[in-house]
Amino acid sequence: MFLVSGPDLVVEAAKAGIVGAFPTLNARSPQILDAWLADITRRCQGAPGGYAANLILHASNARRDDDLALVVNHRVPWVITSVGSPVAVIERVRAYGGRVLADVATIRHARKAIDAGVDMLVLLTAGAGGNTGWLNPFAFIEEVRGFWNGPLAVAGGITTGRQVRAAQVAGADLAYVGSPFIATHESLAETDYKQALCTAGADDIVLTDAVTGIPANFLAGSLRAQGILQPDGSLLPRGAGDLASWKTAWSAGHGVASIRDVRHVGERVHTLRQEWLAAG
Ligand SMILES: Cc1cc2nc3c(=O)[nH]c(=O)nc-3n(C[C@H](O)[C@H](O)[C@H](O)COP(=O)(O)O)c2cc1C
Numbered sequence: 001m002f003l004v005s006g007p008d009l010v011v012e013a014a015k016a017g018i019v020g021a022f023p024t025l026n027a028r029s030p031q032i033l034d035a036w037l038a039d040i041t042r043r044c045q046g047a048p049g050g051y052a053a054n055l056i057l058h059a060s061n062a063r064r065d066d067d068l069a070l071v072v073n074h075r076v077p078w079v080i081t082s083v084g085s086p087v088a089v090i091e092r093v094r095a096y097g098g099r100v101l102a103d104v105a106t107i108r109h110a111r112k113a114i115d116a117g118v119d120m121l122v123l124l125t126a127g128a129g130g131n132t133g134w135l136n137p138f139a140f141i142e143e144v145r146g147f148w149n150g151p152l153a154v155a156g157g158i159t160t161g162r163q164v165r166a167a168q169v170a171g172a173d174l175a176y177v178g179s180p181f182i183a184t185h186e187s188l189a190e191t192d193y194k195q196a197l198c199t200a201g202a203d204d205i206v207l208t209d210a211v212t213g214i215p216a217n218f219l220a221g222s223l224r225a226q227g228i229l230q231p232d233g234s235l236l237p238r239g240a241g242d243l244a245s246w247k248t249a250w251s252a253g254h255g256v257a258s259i260r261d262v263r264h265v266g267e268r269v270h271t272l273r274q275e276w277l278a279a280g
Helices: 007-016 030-044 064-075 089-094 108-115 137-145 160-167 191-197 220-225 252-259 266-278
Strands: 019-023 050-056 078-082 099-104 120-124 152-155 205-207 217-219
Touching: 007 019, 007 030, 007 050, 007 266, 019 078, 030 064, 050 064, 064 089, 078 089, 089 099, 099 108, 108 120, 108 137, 120 137, 137 152, 160 266, 191 220, 205 220, 217 220
Parallel strands: 019 050, 050 078, 078 099, 099 120, 120 152
Antiparallel strands: 205 217
16 A cells, blocks of 8 residues: 555564555665565565565556566565556566466456466455545456456455455455555554544545546545545546645545554454454
């Protein structure tokens, strides 16, 4: 999660038995990314879970090639590609035994990612934090399962172990859980952001492309504070904000109502596991 997940969050997730992920851009320079990857690799040794690095492949990402080179150097076990074609990444990551997961929000992109040879699809569905999808998860999973038998993850508003179980029953193998990990002691989010999540519900989440030009979900209060959401309820036009606004426009998915306190990552994972077991 952009500006949220760093080494501590990722390492604690791996220690708790899940896969912790972070976008490479969260490290402010390739030098810092190099240090982060060395640190994460060392601290994750022997952990029951794992870690993933997310490469934003959009042409506007000037660090795309440098960051890929570092990911390859450090042999990152899981590489998530988003906002662009995974083709250039797959061969290089596979060469050292890594696995490539591609975020997709449409059937067309799912097919393209499969044709490119990805190891796993991640279906971004309606209500996800960050750059969201818009398809209904049941419909999306069902249609993709018509042509893909491989590993399938689903993302969007999943905040409890019961929902993870539901995603599996619906046909997915794995679930992404994003927003609940913003409200952890290990996340890089500022305290006010974490606290705002603890009182929010689904009606407080607003979908807009005003911040970065790509549709994303945000807490209404933070959009109001920035003038992106106007007092009359209207939103500024597409891309009127910029990446800097992403820091003060606080993103979260529709599942925020399950987040009522700030916890350690390990506690969150423990609760998810208990809920998942109880729903079995
Ligand atoms: C604050 C925030 C930042 C995010 N940044 C990224 C990102 O940089 N790259 C990415 O692939 N997904 C990003 N996401 C999306 C997550 O990977 C995931 O798909 C999403 O959080 C799942 O929805 P949920 O938050 O409802 O669990 C972000 C999500 C949030 C909440």
